[in-house]
Amino acid sequence: MGSLLTRYRSLSFLLLLLLAQLILVAYQVKTSQDVRLLRLWTVGSVTPMARLLDSLNARASLFVKDYFLLVGVRQQNRRLVSEADRLKMENQFLRSELATADRARTLGLFQARTPSRTVAARVISTGAGATPKVVFVDRGSTAGVRAGMAVINADGVVGKVTAAYPAAAQVLLITDPNFAAGVISARNRVQGTLKGVSSSTCKVDYLQNEEKVDVGEWFYTSGEDRIFPRGLPVGQVKSVASGATFKEVMLSPSGVTRGLEEVLIVLEGVHQTLSEAEAAQPGSAPLLPVPPDEQPQAPVAVPGSSAPVVGTDADRLVDQYRKAAESRGRGYGDTPLPAKTPPVKP
Amino acid sequence: MNDSGAVLTVGSHGKKKLSRIRPWVMLVTPLVAILFQVYVPLYIPLLQHLELPLLVTLYFGIARRSPIGGALIGAGIGLVQDSLSYQPIGILGIVKTLIGYTAASLGVRLDTGHQAVRFTLGALFFLVHQLLYGALRQVLLGAPSGLDLLPTLAAALANGVVAIPLFYLLDRLKEDR
Numbered sequence: 001m002g003s004l005l006t007r008y009r010s011l012s013f014l015l016l017l018l019l020a021q022l023i024l025v026a027y028q029v030k031t032s033q034d035v036r037l038l039r040l041w042t043v044g045s046v047t048p049m050a051r052l053l054d055s056l057n058a059r060a061s062l063f064v065k066d067y068f069l070l071v072g073v074r075q076q077n078r079r080l081v082s083e084a085d086r087l088k089m090e091n092q093f094l095r096s097e098l099a100t101a102d103r104a105r106t107l108g109l110f111q112a113r114t115p116s117r118t119v120a121a122r123v124i125s126t127g128a129g130a131t132p133k134v135v136f137v138d139r140g141s142t143a144g145v146r147a148g149m150a151v152i153n154a155d156g157v158v159g160k161v162t163a164a165y166p167a168a169a170q171v172l173l174i175t176d177p178n179f180a181a182g183v184i185s186a187r188n189r190v191q192g193t194l195k196g197v198s199s200s201t202c203k204v205d206y207l208q209n210e211e212k213v214d215v216g217e218w219f220y221t222s223g224e225d226r227i228f229p230r231g232l233p234v235g236q237v238k239s240v241a242s243g244a245t246f247k248e249v250m251l252s253p254s255g256v257t258r259g260l261e262e263v264l265i266v267l268e269g270v271h272q273t274l275s276e277a278e279a280a281q282p283g284s285a286p287l288l289p290v291p292p293d294e295q296p297q298a299p300v301a302v303p304g305s306s307a308p309v310v311g312t313d314a315d316r317l318v319d320q321y322r323k324a325a326e327s328r329g330r331g332y333g334d335t336p337l338p339a340k341t342p343p344v345k346p
Numbered sequence: 347m348n349d350s351g352a353v354l355t356v357g358s359h360g361k362k363k364l365s366r367i368r369p370w371v372m373l374v375t376p377l378v379a380i381l382f383q384v385y386v387p388l389y390i391p392l393l394q395h396l397e398l399p400l401l402v403t404l405y406f407g408i409a410r411r412s413p414i415g416g417a418l419i420g421a422g423i424g425l426v427q428d429s430l431s432y433q434p435i436g437i438l439g440i441v442k443t444l445i446g447y448t449a450a451s452l453g454v455r456l457d458t459g460h461q462a463v464r465f466t467l468g469a470l471f472f473l474v475h476q477l478l479y480g481a482l483r484q485v486l487l488g489a490p491s492g493l494d495l496l497p498t499l500a501a502a503l504a505n506g507v508v509a510i511p512l513f514y515l516l517d518r519l520k521e522d523r
Contacts, residue, residue, distance in 0.1 A: 010451075013417065014443065025435070043429065127432060136384070
């Protein structure tokens with residue numbers, strides 16, 4: 001045995017190395033635990049360099065722009081852009097003043113909503129691999145970022161935080177096949193689960209073939225996943241086709257189409273409360289509560305009865321029949337069956 | 347090939363020379379390749395298909411011609427890549443271990459100084475890398491392989507093309523003995 005190992009030294013070493021890594025993978029899959037120390041070391045050594053590169057790149061481009069390209073024109077352009085922005089805002093304000101009652105109602109709804117608490121972060125590097133679907137941002141646990149938090153930008157949903165390190169955080173992008181979020185369509189109000197696919201598209205899964213989805217229709221977060229607050233734009237439908245079991249709806253995600261530079265991490269979502277799940281998983285972001293219109297209905301109290309009726313449709317129907325029977329002076333279920341059932345025609 | 351890292355190479359004019367990869371090159375090159383992979387695609391998304399860590403593994407494998415060394419370098423680079431990705435650590439490690447070992451075994455048998463050979467190796471090993479990676483993801487994790495045939499073939503060609511100047515540059519960093 002010993003001589004065999006010596007003879008095939010390289011092959012034995014290769015098999016040993018592969019076996020060790022297989023055991024490592026199996027351990028992580030089986031226990032759903034991460035080798036956090038290794039990740040911490042790697043991210044801790046790579047992200048400072050990426051940050052340095054980013055800073056050098058920004059300084060170099062600024063230097064080139066400021067000293068080699070028409071300094072005056074650049075300043076003038078900056079002033080004009082800010083003036084245009086100010087005028088746009090004024091215009092927007094005047095338009096909103098003249099808006100209809102519908103607009104006022106919408107604004108009222110917006111005002112009634114508590115805005116989510118967010119922190120701005122800059123994308124400093126992408127994940128490794130030939131087609132990375134993760135990015136690293138320059139805000140970590142020291143800024144209050146935790147795994148499981150939603151990541152958005154002005155255009156829509158970007159992804160979610162999968163790991164938070166002291167000075168950086170890993171964000172799983174919406175286009176990754178492992179990403180999932182509850183979504184709802186704007187026009188037809190159909191609900192499904194958003195999943196990433198390998199290219200720069202996403203699909204909405206678990207939609208019945210009978211449900212109506214139009215091309216060009218917008219999908220928003222439904223809040224069902226209790227990570228993304230309800231109402232964030234997700235993307236526009238690119239194609240719809242009937243599948244074997246479910247409808248095949250492909251989306252063009254709005255949050256990642258224009259490239260990623262700066263994002264917002266939702267530290268505290270709308271209507272967020274501390275839940276038991278948070279206590280069970282320290283270090284992870286707490287889940288948002290169920291969206292308001294999805295809250296289970298309060299039990300219906302039956303007059304003359306101490307026990308409330310459980311709020312399902314069947315129970316309410318039984319309750320309705322019971323009341324009808326009582327109004328006729330009979331107990332529910334007292335009606336005798338017909339003595340003879342009519343013969344069935346062949 | 348011996349363990350000190352000295353290799354006998356045949357130059358373009360058929361002259362044989364003994365050269366050695368400098369230790370700092372062995373350390374810095376994989377780090378630069380990984381930094382390139384995680385940083386540059388932010389600005390040029392097309393470059394995300396460039397697998398520089400794979401090409402570096404390939405180069406060190408065929409240059410050192412030590413299967414054990416090649417497997418170790420591959421495992422190291424792969425594990426660092428795994429740490430920066432959203433998947434269990436070890437998947438890319440296994441793939442690159444196999445690549446490093448195979449490249450070193452081939453390096454003994456092939457004239458890897460020829461540019462056509464380098465292009466072919468770069469393209470072929472990229473395909474093998476992607477296939478192995480997709481298969482392992484599917485078998486071990488039950489995740490979709492995410493392999494698109496045409497983009498993968500195009501990326502393989504691009505990696506083959508990049509392998510030529512990269513290997514030339516790394517050749518220049520060797521020290522003659």
